[in-house]
Amino acid sequence: MPADFRHEQEEPGDGLRPHLWQGRRLVLLDRDGTLNVERHYLAEASQLELLPGVIPALRRLREHGLGLVVVTNQSGVARGLIQPAQLTAIHERLHELLGEGGIELDGIYVCPHGAQSVCHCRKPRAGMALQAARELGGILSESFVVGDKPADIGLGQAIEATTLLVRTGHGAESERNWPRELPRPHVIVNDLPAAADFIVRQLADRDRARPWAV
DSSP states (O other): OOSSOOOOOOOOOTTOOOOSSOSBOEEEEOSBTTTBOOOTTOOOGGGOOBOTTHHHHHHHHHHTTOEEEEEEEOHHHHTTSSOHHHHHHHHHHHHHHHHHTTOOOSEEEEEOOOTTOOOSOSTTSSHHHHHHHHHHTBOGGGOEEEESSHHHHHHHHHTTOEEEEESTTTHHHHHHTOOTTSOOOSEEESSHHHHHHHHHHHHHHHHHHSOOOO
């Protein structure tokens, strides 16, 4: 279950036509190495630093009516390397930095368990995504998962979403050493702005192929 969660429902962006299906498309975002600079077990809010281009990329996704959700494994909590209060402070700082750019996340979902746990929420398991969809009214098969590790891509595959591996954080290493037993991501891009470009093109392609309500 998430250790830190916040969401606010929003109306779709201006100019979007109503879809025939019910529900909302989400972008499920990894945190470390995707939104912010990768640090080994980030434990201090003062060390949180957004990667270049993150705010414009999120703004573009939001303008296309997408929900923005962070799903993050934080095994440092289970290991005693990060205290729950520190994690809360980090996410408060994340909200603050994004808010300065006019971005409000729909939610942050955290798995605080260790790698050997049998929880349902640790990526690549689908628990955090399923909870986000349930609470935010999202349709996961119409959604996108963006991250820098095989676990992020595994989560996307588990929920039948479109998967994007970014080369920031651990992404370049993940690309070079991709596990042979795992399916590869749908696309590999340099960073979150490039991911946003791909997602927007995908939305346009899908909408052209789908009839609209009249």
